Amino acid sequence: MATATVDAAVDSHDEGGHDDHGTTTGISNTKLAMWVFLGSECLLFGGLISTYLLYKTNRGPGPENTVIPTDVFDIPFTSVSSFVLLMSSLTMVLALSALTRGDNPATRAWLLTTAMLGGVFIGGQVYEFTSFIREGVGFTHNPASSAFYTLTGFHGVHVSLGIVMLMSLYVASKQGKLQPKHTETVEIVGLYWHFVDVVWIFIFTVIYLIPVD
Amino acid sequence: MNMTETVTETATHEESHDHPSDWDYVKIALLLGAITAVEVLTYFESAITVFENNAFTIASLIVMMVVKFYLVAMYFMHLKHDNSIFTKLFGGGLALATIVYIIALSAFEFWA
Numbered sequence: 103m104a105t106a107t108v109d110a111a112v113d114s115h116d117e118g119g120h121d122d123h124g125t126t127t128g129i130s131n132t133k134l135a136m137w138v139f140l141g142s143e144c145l146l147f148g149g150l151i152s153t154y155l156l157y158k159t160n161r162g163p164g165p166e167n168t169v170i171p172t173d174v175f176d177i178p179f180t181s182v183s184s185f186v187l188l189m190s191s192l193t194m195v196l197a198l199s200a201l202t203r204g205d206n207p208a209t210r211a212w213l214l215t216t217a218m219l220g221g222v223f224i225g226g227q228v229y230e231f232t233s234f235i236r237e238g239v240g241f242t243h244n245p246a247s248s249a250f251y252t253l254t255g256f257h258g259v260h261v262s263l264g265i266v267m268l269m270s271l272y273v274a275s276k277q278g279k280l281q282p283k284h285t286e287t288v289e290i291v292g293l294y295w296h297f298v299d300v301v302w303i304f305i306f307t308v309i310y311l312i313p314v315d
Numbered sequence: 316m317n318m319t320e321t322v323t324e325t326a327t328h329e330e331s332h333d334h335p336s337d338w339d340y341v342k343i344a345l346l347l348g349a350i351t352a353v354e355v356l357t358y359f360e361s362a363i364t365v366f367e368n369n370a371f372t373i374a375s376l377i378v379m380m381v382v383k384f385y386l387v388a389m390y391f392m393h394l395k396h397d398n399s400i401f402t403k404l405f406g407g408g409l410a411l412a413t414i415v416y417i418i419a420l421s422a423f424e425f426w427a
Contacts, residue, residue, distance in 0.1 A: 129398050137401045141408020148412035156423050181355040188351060188383075192344035195391045199337050289393075296392045300384050307380040311354055312373055 136290045140297045147301050150256055151308060154249040159314060162244035169238045170246035172314045176230065183226035184306045187261075190219035191299045194268075194292045204282045210275045213288075216295065217268040220261050227258045250309070257305060260298045267291045334396050343390050350379050 125131055161168045197212030231251070239247045271291060274280045280288070335343070357372050389395040394402045420426070 127400070129400060133401070134404070137404045138408075141404050141411075144405075144408040144412040145415070148416045152416040152419055155420065156425060177355065177358045181351070181358075185348060185351055188347050189344060191347075191387060191391050192340055195340050196337055199334075199340070293392055296387055299391075300387050303380055303383045303387065307354065307376050311358060311376050313369055 130286060133286060133290060133293075136293050140293065143297065143301075147253075147256070147304075150249075150253040151305065154246075154253045154309060157245040157249040158309075160245040162246075164244060168244050170244055171234065171239055171250040172246070174234055174237045174239055175310055176233070177310060179226065179230065180306065180310050183223050183230075184302060186219050186226070187223045187299055187302050190216045190223070191296050193219060194295045198285065198288050198292050201280070201282060201288050202285055206275055206280070209280065209288075210272055213268050213272045213275065217265050217272065220265045220268065220295075224258060224261055224265070227254065227261075253305065253309070257298070257301060260301070264291075264295045264298055267294065334393060335390060340390070343386055347383055347386055350383055354379050 127134070158172060159170065161170055193212045193216040197209050197216060200206075200208035200212055231254075234247075239250075241248060241251045268291065271280060271288060354376060357376060388405070394405070
């Protein structure tokens with residue numbers, strides 16, 4: 103009987119069901135909900151990226167010399183921002199790894215580093231937007247700029263929300279409320295953060311790097 | 316098979332499903348950084364002559380983007396080691412978005 107029970111557990115594990123959260127599916131409902139949310143976010147960003155692709159060279163009905171975002175892209179600067187966000191994914195996963203080991207000081211250090219790297223990325227975006235506006239690319243100047251600011255602005259809001267979540271975890275850890283048993287909470291915030299990173303991987307290539315005819 | 320053997324097998328099985336070590340994560344991040352550097356090189360097309368060809372550049376950029384996306388999703392988001400239902404849910408959303416927006420872009424004659 104005992105053998106049969108353990109064998110059943112092994113079979114369940116083979117099917118990928120190695121979690122046991124006391125739910126009918128055997129997997130965490132919270133984590134499941136986060137993955138469903140991230141799947142739906144693909145549709146949100148897909149819509150924004152498609153809109154930008156359709157309007158990226160549309161200077162609108164204004165004067166012919168109106169400036170569009172592709173005229174003023176600063177690729178070296180954006181590359182550094184992209185690298186910073188990419189490395190924040192590493193620090194996020196190291197925070198989760200540290201919490202799993204029960205190393206709270208390291209968890210806090212990596213969480214804070216991740217939030218700071220996110221802050222550097224947002225600072226870079228604010229600088230980029232400011233310099234674009236100085237160059238004459240306003241939000242309502244033409245369809246290309248409206249689509250660009252909407253897409254990158256939405257992504258920036260996501261990063262900002264991620265920073266708020268990371269700082270909340272940092273404060274919880276400082277207060278001793280973040281223990282190894284809360285690994286899943288950090289993992290779920292991490293999933294959100296990595297998603298924001300993969301969206302930027304897509305945006306950086308499709309919007310910034312692929313040459314415009 | 317007795318219980319001891321089965322439990323041992325389970326433990327071995329779990330070890331093989333263990334998440335990567337911290338050093339593995341660092342190696343993945345270094346690879347991601349290296350790919351990003353090559354991506355940026357395509358912008359400075361004079362650096363590598365082959366990137367003067369637009370079609371080749373676009374194809375290379377898309378391949379590099381997909382590799383980066385895969386590495387982050389599989390290793391940093393743990394899809395490779397987690398329950399396959401998560402991969403299906405995320406992959407489903409991604410596939411649906413891809414199909415819907417390829418149709419939408421086609422309807423607006425984006426590829427013409």
